[in-house]
Amino acid sequence: MLTKKEQRLRRARQTRIRIATQGVARLTVNRTNLHIYASVISGDGGKVLATASTAEVEVRNALGGKGSNVAAAQAIGKRLAEKAIAVGVDKVAFDRSGFAYHGRVKALADAAREAGLQF
Template identity: 65%
Template structure:
């Protein structure tokens, strides 16, 4: 079993539990260079809000900093942006889906920034 399969195996049970709860889901995906966050509707089929370090506006805000998309500062920015977009769409309560990644470093920074921006987990 390789690294990706192990992460997806860890994530599977979380996906099942959140789908039973029928509330919006804040899903996080990270790579070495970028971090992505999406808020899915309670039924789980529609993306209500999303933010990533690939977006041009986020790139402009991170311009001039080392490791533009793969650091904690970028994760905090994306957490704040996705929370603002979700609140604008009328979503205040979400379940945090770390997608099998450890709750540490960039994933934790994104979650904390989303909480500070007004999302309730």
């Protein structure tokens, strides 16, 4: 029987295989109990182009230490979209890493779309 983490990673593997065939940059999300992390990774070489997380000092200060709520996820989505557009990436594939598209993951995706990223 698979553990909860193994089930999530199995779902993530399927998504990454599908995204790899598209050859576009991917926006990955990792969610923990305390923080949310997001990165834009290039489609060809797998290079990290932009990152944002609630563990960053300036973000943590702006949020008042609360990095595990929907408001924090929205801030990270907006910040990541701005960074990605600054390096010339505007189209991405959303890689939710096996997490349900709900709550913080959905808030991050919606905020990134509003800030100009196209999924």
